[in-house]
Amino acid sequence: MAYDLEEQEQIASFKAFWAKYGNLITWVLILALGAFAAYNFWNKHQRDQSVGASALYDELTDAVTAKDNAKAQRIASDIQSKYKRTAYAQMSALGAAKTAFEANDLKTAKTQLQWVVDNGNDEYKSVAQLRLAGVLLDEKNYDGAMQLLNAEYLPQFSAEVADRKGDVLVAQNKIADARNAYVAALAAMGPKHPGSQLVRIKLEAIGGTAPAAAAPKAAA
Template sequence: MAYDHEEQEQLASLSAWWKRYGNLTSWVLIVALAGYSGWAGWQYYQRTQSAQAGQLYDELQGAIAAKDAAKIQRAAADMQSRFGGTSYAQMSGLAAAKAAFDANDMKTAKAQLAWVAEHGSEEYKVIAKLRLAGVLLDEKAYDEALKALSGASVPQFAGAVADRKGDILVAQNKLAEARTAYLAAFGATDKNNPGRQLIQVKLEAIGGSVPEEKAKAAAAAA
């Protein structure tokens, strides 16, 4: 009987607790379960999106190998409309732009690069802006080329961006500004990067120099 009495007291205590906190506990549990369900659903959605985007990217690569310009652009457009938030969409835009450039379709190349520059992650945006500026430079659209580079501020691309600015400024015969750009490019480019020597050659070709480097070389040789 003692056990039964103790059990009844526990049940009564639990009943009182439930009357006081049961509703709150239920809501907390519902929110927790809903949160987990939403997270699990999102993870599944992400995996599904990535798998489908990967298949479409393979199709685009096949079209590039076959040099099927229409299919390349169709696949890229499909990728951007259906999977615009994935890295596959950004890679597809760059690949489609390169294919269009190789086919001398500058209008399509610029459109694809502009899409990546607007919708891509920071790294892809800078790559797209660099390539777009290069196309515009070839077209002698110098002001547009410089504008295309605006906002391209990812540190690892600082040297490439400054180098491209230097090229555009040289084409505009703004040599003083070009020297400043090339000096910035030289300073931002890793010493082991082969492109650094080319930047120095371009700088010296327009009357510039890298005196700090020469001073160091002279000191080392002494």
């Protein structure tokens, strides 16, 4: 088919444009398509990771309920090695630490909790540090426990940290400091906190008095 002059000029202009910018446009399209494919692959990978980790975590929960420490440790190790970047890895380590502690396997409990401290997000790390400090307290490693309690925590854990510090200080027979720690815990908890009654009992047992704001109100 013959082209008229105007069409020939348009074709010539297009050829000149493509000769100048064609490679650039092609590479931009390739990169865009590649990024889109990578995004879809990553989303699928994340979904697959979550499904696989969730299935293993269900098995871990059953092992924890059954107090099967050996099985819990195997499953937790599997989750941590295969699905390290998922929340299930952090939760599995905490669950395995609980089972190990109940089995008096303190070395394994500490290892699992330390894994969360080293690999977890800020919230799970705070939980793990508190629990690890408790294990060290049971081992009478008071300096190690206090060092952990003086580490960084999310603000919402301030009451629990102060409470655990009080426990360590009582064990060290630093009664005045323990009272201050329990008072600080009660102040951070408020009277409606589910743990406040236990802290009041501990405070009163060492001769302390709960601050008025933290004390339970008498019935009218």
